Amino acid sequence: xxxxxxxxxxxxxxxxxxxxxxxxxxxxxxxxxxxxxxxxxxxxxxxxxxxxxxxxxxxxxxxxxxxxxxxxxxxxxxxxxxxxxxxxxxxxxxxxxxxxxxxxxxxxxxxxxxxxxxxxxxxxxxxxxxxxxxxxxxxxxxxxxxxxxxxxxxxxxxxxxxxxxxxxxxxxxxxxxxxxxxxxxxxxxxxxxxxxxxxxxxxxxxxxxxxxxxxxxxxxxxxxxxxxxxxxxxxxxxxxxxxxxxxxxxxxxxxxxxxxxxxxxxxxxxxxxxxxxxxxxxxxxxxxxxxxxxxxxxxxxxxxxxxxxxxxxxxxxxxxxxxxxxxxxxxxxxxxxxxxxxxxxxxxxxxxxxxxxxxxxxxxxxxxxxxxxxxxxxxxxxxxxxxxxxxxxxxxxxxxxxxxxxxxxxxxxxxxxxxxxxxxxxxxxxxxxxxxxxxxxxxxxxxxxxxxxxxxxxxxxxxxxxxxxxxxxxxxxxxxxxxxxxxxxxxxxxxxxxxxxxxxxxxxxxxxxxxxxxxxxxxxxxxxxxxxxxxxxxxxxxxxxxxxxxxxxxxxxxxxxxxxxxxxxxxxxxxxxxxxxxxxxxxxxxxxxxxxxxxxxxxxxxxxxxxxxxxxxxxxxxxxxxxxxxxxxxxxxxxxxxxxxxxxxxxxxxxxxxxxxxxxxxxxxxxxxxxxxxxxxxxxxxxxxxxxxxxxxxxxxxxxxxxxxxxxxxxxxxxxxxxxxxxxxxxxxxxxxx
DNA sequence: AGCACGCCGACT
DNA sequence: GTCGGCGTGCTC
Numbered sequence: 001x002x003x004x005x006x007x008x009x010x011x012x013x014x015x016x017x018x019x020x021x022x023x024x025x026x027x028x029x030x031x032x033x034x035x036x037x038x039x040x041x042x043x044x045x046x047x048x049x050x051x052x053x054x055x056x057x058x059x060x061x062x063x064x065x066x067x068x069x070x071x072x073x074x075x076x077x078x079x080x081x082x083x084x085x086x087x088x089x090x091x092x093x094x095x096x097x098x099x100x101x102x103x104x105x106x107x108x109x110x111x112x113x114x115x116x117x118x119x120x121x122x123x124x125x126x127x128x129x130x131x132x133x134x135x136x137x138x139x140x141x142x143x144x145x146x147x148x149x150x151x152x153x154x155x156x157x158x159x160x161x162x163x164x165x166x167x168x169x170x171x172x173x174x175x176x177x178x179x180x181x182x183x184x185x186x187x188x189x190x191x192x193x194x195x196x197x198x199x200x201x202x203x204x205x206x207x208x209x210x211x212x213x214x215x216x217x218x219x220x221x222x223x224x225x226x227x228x229x230x231x232x233x234x235x236x237x238x239x240x241x242x243x244x245x246x247x248x249x250x251x252x253x254x255x256x257x258x259x260x261x262x263x264x265x266x267x268x269x270x271x272x273x274x275x276x277x278x279x280x281x282x283x284x285x286x287x288x289x290x291x292x293x294x295x296x297x298x299x300x301x302x303x304x305x306x307x308x309x310x311x312x313x314x315x316x317x318x319x320x321x322x323x324x325x326x327x328x329x330x331x332x333x334x335x336x337x338x339x340x341x342x343x344x345x346x347x348x349x350x351x352x353x354x355x356x357x358x359x360x361x362x363x364x365x366x367x368x369x370x371x372x373x374x375x376x377x378x379x380x381x382x383x384x385x386x387x388x389x390x391x392x393x394x395x396x397x398x399x400x401x402x403x404x405x406x407x408x409x410x411x412x413x414x415x416x417x418x419x420x421x422x423x424x425x426x427x428x429x430x431x432x433x434x435x436x437x438x439x440x441x442x443x444x445x446x447x448x449x450x451x452x453x454x455x456x457x458x459x460x461x462x463x464x465x466x467x468x469x470x471x472x473x474x475x476x477x478x479x480x481x482x483x484x485x486x487x488x489x490x491x492x493x494x495x496x497x498x499x500x501x502x503x504x505x506x507x508x509x510x511x512x513x514x515x516x517x518x519x520x521x522x523x524x525x526x527x528x529x530x531x532x533x534x535x536x537x538x539x540x541x542x543x544x545x546x547x548x549x550x551x552x553x554x555x556x557x558x559x560x561x562x563x564x565x566x567x568x569x570x571x572x573x574x575x576x577x578x579x580x581x582x583x584x585x586x587x588x589x590x591x592x593x594x595x596x597x598x599x600x601x602x603x604x605x606x607x608x609x610x611x612x613x614x615x616x617x618x619x620x621x622x623x624x625x626x627x628x629x630x631x632x633x634x635x636x637x638x639x640x641x642x643x644x645x646x647x648x649x650x651x652x653x654x655x656x657x658x659x660x661x662x663x664x665x666x667x668x669x670x671x672x673x674x675x676x677x678x679x680x681x682x683x684x685x686x687x688x689x690x691x692x693x694x695x696x697x698x699x700x701x702x703x704x705x706x707x708x709x710x711x712x713x714x715x716x717x718x719x720x721x722x723x724x725x726x727x728x729x730x731x732x733x734x735x736x737x738x
Numbered sequence: 739a740g741c742a743c744g745c746c747g748a749c750t
Numbered sequence: 751g752t753c754g755g756c757g758t759g760c761t762c
Contacts, residue, residue: 008762018762039741039762055762094739563746725739725758 001027003049006063008035010044011097011668015719018044019053030072034107037598043105045073045096051734053118071301073099075221077318080352087708089715089731098340099316103294115585116179118152118168139167146177154226157678183454195293200237204230208385211359215242215324218354222330222375223363225385226395226621227592231363232268235326236275238361243279244326253323257309260332260347267308276307278576284310284317287292312337312345315352325353330362330371333736342732346371353428365592365623366585372627373641385392396563396594397399398619400610410506411481416604417510418562423539423562424543425513428599431545431557432507433590434500435583441499443481445469452482456691463495464522467503475690503566504546511544519547549586555593563594565605572612574736577639580614584626587618602703626715629665640734644704646711648736650729656692661723662697669699669714675706684738692728698738 006027009015011086020035027033031046041064050159053060077099085095097105120127124146132140138161145152145160157164171177209222225231239255257266257272269283282296282305299305301318308314312335327335335345346362353360362371362380374380388395399702401413409417423430440462443452452461454472461470463481471478492645495502506520512646517533524530536542537557571583589604595601603613617626635642648665652658661680671676679698687694699714701707715731718724 005762010762011739012761014761016762020762035762042762053762060762 001029001046001049003051005050005053005060006033006046007048007050008033009043009093009096010035010037010042012037012042013091013093013094015091015093015716017047017093019050019055019060021060022482023063023064023066024207025068028072030074030078031105032067032070032072033063035063036065037237037393038063041107041123041322043097045105049080052229053592065231072118072319073251074320077316078353080348081316081357082344083351084341084348086712087441088341088343088733095341101290101293101297103290110376116154118146118172118177121147121175121178126335127176129276137169139170140162142167142171143176143400146171175510196462198233200233201230201387203385203387204234204237205235208241210381210383211238211361214320216357217358217359218357219359220350220360220374220380220562221361222367222371222380222527223383223385224365224623225363226365226388227589229365229385230388231328232271233386235328235361235363236272238324238326238396239276239307240313243276252303252321253306254303254321255307255317255324255326256317256322256349256511257307257321257326257328258313258315258335258349259309259311260329261334265311265646272307272309279306280311281307282597284308284314286311286313291672292601297638301727315343315345315348322352323357323358324362325349328364330364331366331368333582336736339730341693342730342735344734347734366464366588367623367627369581369627369631370641373631376631384690387467387691394595394600395621396591396603398591398603398605398621399613400414400605400607400619401681402608402616403568403606403609404608409510411503412506413604413606416606417551419562419602420507420511420544420564420605424511427559428555428562429537429540429541429543429545429560430549430562430564431560431590432503432564433592434503434546434570436550440473441495441497441502443493444496445485445490446492446494448485450487451486456688458686458688464500465495465505474686479705498545500548509542514543515541516544517542523549534683559594559597560593561599561600561601564604565590565599566605567606569608572607572609572614576639577634578736583624584614584618588621588623591621594619604654637724643700643702644707645735646699646707647732648699648714648729648730649694649732650696650727651689651692651694652727653692655695657727658693658695659725661718661729663693665698665714665718668717669710671715673701673706673710675703676701676710680712696738700729 006021006022008020010018018037027046027049029046029048033044033046034041035044040428048352059667060111079588080097081099082092126141127144129140141160142157142164156164158170182627194246196239207223223231223234235257242253242255245253259565265285266281267652269281273281280299282299284293284296284300289297296305297317300308302319303320308317309318327349330346337343364371371380375382387528401415402620403413406413420430442460443463444450452470453459454461454475454477456477457472457473459472461472461479464471467495468481469478469480482493485493500518500520501522504516507514507516519530519533524533534555539560547666565587568583568587571579573598594603600674607615613629614626617623617629648662650661652656659681666678677700679700680695681695685693699707699710711731711733716731
């Protein structure tokens with residue numbers, strides 16, 4: 001680009017590009033630049049050039065620096081971000097800059113950390129340790145390590161000794177060792193030998209064959225496999241086929257695997273690394289340090305990393321040779337970004353696959369209804385894995401226990417207690433699962449029914465007995481437990497409701513001989529606490545596990561044969577129309593924890609509604625039945641996925657401003673298009689949050705195009721509205737929660 | 739969003 | 751006398 005005016009995208013909430021004078025150097029589209037902006041300097045991305053500018057020339061500033069030595073963002077990535085920014089009605093510049101790792105948004109030129117691997121020279125190989133002075137201990141150890149391990153990384157050295165790097169420099173100076181600059185091999189090379197591939201069952205083989213028949217064109221697949229049916233093995237076979245094609249035409253292929261935002265990433269990563277020792281694999285998630293994040297991102301962008309495993313934030317990572325997309329647990333809610341650009345990673349990935357004309361595989365045991373709807377509409381191809389890959393493993397038996405008909409002992413039915421005692425006697429493990437929502441213990445006054453509220457949120461404070469504190473789970477506000485009721489002065493205040501803490505204590509009382517561990521957000525805040533706890537479970541040091549969602553995923557406990565589900569009834573009749581979909585997915589997952597090895601599992605669900613359709617479908621582990629019925633219900637009341645929705649969210653410390661803003665939006669959007677229904681602004685369940693008053697306005701249409709049209713007009717109108725800068729607002733397209 | 743400029747109240 | 755409150759307006 002040699003034209004005099006450059007169009008630059010910047011990380012500012014103004015939905016336009018900014019014109020700058022070229023500094024005379026040749027800039028390319030997608031290149032990183034440094035420009036003056038107001039009183040500051042900002043990093044921007046070159047989006048184009050022009051011979052003219054709408055801004056008077058005297059107001060234009062000049063580009064400060066063009067980062068010539070860096071690779072620029074490719075056209076596909078730029079287009080994908082452009083599409084997403086339009087679809088989610090978010091300023092393009094902010095969307096684009098958010099794709100970059102934070103290091104690239106800083107002014108200092110991004111330096112890739114130099115790293116080396118160290119080897120012995122020929123002289124070093126024949127060097128005898130006896131020639132060393134007795135006091136040169138570190139030197140001796142480094143040499144010894146080199147002679148046994150062929151090469152060492154910087155990381156190896158630092159674990160060897162704090163001064164090992166110095167010793168290595170001595171060895172290099174003496175000509176005994178040499179350093180090879182090699183980013184890629186640094187911490188990624190695995191010394192494992194090729195493992196024996198596990199045999200595929202017929203369904204797995206069919207899935208692999210089918211997908212590979214269409215591996216060179218855009219084909220969305222739903223891989224529907226129950227827990228333990230071997231979805232991951234199917235992914236790995238596909239990756240292998242894409243990275244190592246028989247007709248070596250694709251030698252530069254890359255694969256992106258998206259996973260939910262939970263701590264199973266390290267396990268999955270290890271499994272993939274072990275399977276593909278010859279391919280550079282990198283991960284991208286929020287727990288990486290900034291420098292690792294940059295390094296991994298650059299390795300993906302350069303094409304050196306062949307496999308990228310990442311959470312939602314890696315959706316837009318540039319990958320020049322991307323040949324296949326895999327979305328594991330595609331129904332997981334963590335794929336939806338809940339702030340800034342509120343994109344859905346699965347849907348963006350779908351668009352990415354379409355534009356690249358490559359296959360995309362959505363894997364799940366309990367697909368989202370949206371995906372199921374697309375399967376039924378023949379938009380996605382359907383593949384089922386109905387057998388557990390370990391053939392000896394059996395499905396658990398699922399029973400409901402009617403809590404309305406029996407006497408409860410502190411929340412427990414006699415049946416569940418009996419089942420727990422049986423496992424204790426048999427030295428098997430049990431899991432007590434509860435849905436956190438609404439069943440945390442609150443502080444209740446026995447005289448006037450006062451319940452301790454949060455002053456900043458419309459929620460109740462949760463009792464934490466061990467810390468003797470009340471805490472808000474939304475804003476982390478804390479206070480001491482009051483000695484008497486602030487409303488009537490009654491000193492008799494007690495915790496009510498079944499929190500996990502109370503559950504743990506109750507169980508300890510009822511089953512004093514049991515060794516109990518509680519796993520939830522409070523008990524696992526310490527680093528490694530979760531890992532320690534899981535290890536204790538594996539070592540049979542725990543009889544009963546008590547916990548929330550965290551337990552439902554990814555952990556395999558061979559000796560666990562009973563799952564008790566405490567109380568989930570509020571989700572059955574929740575005002576949130578997705579609550580039952582989530583509950584079903586959760587219970588399917590937690591049921592999968594029971595009896596994974598050769599021991600048959602049992603699941604006991606305590607409920608007042610044992611004949612609810614959801615439990616019927618669960619008993620037979622029949623997702624298809626459940627999904628069809630649920631879809632039918634959504635169709636009757638015209639809910640997603642039968643209509644497309646968008647939610648204009650707004651909040652401010654002053655409620656009247658929120659409403660004024662939303663009323664203005666309503667007036668503008670209402671009756672703008674006959675196919676789009678606009679609802680009056682209303683307050684959400686959580687009307688107040690962190691001291692902010694909230695409200696929102698729903699827009700809905702059976703036509704995505706019509707809805708987009710109204711959203712576009714409304715958002716651009718709102719951007720110039722005087723209240724837009726006083727109210728915090730966001731357009732949430734395809735919202736998950738209302 | 740930042741970050742300025744700008745005009746009115748309680749402080750060494 | 752000034753330090754600082756946050757209202758308004760701009761950024762190529």
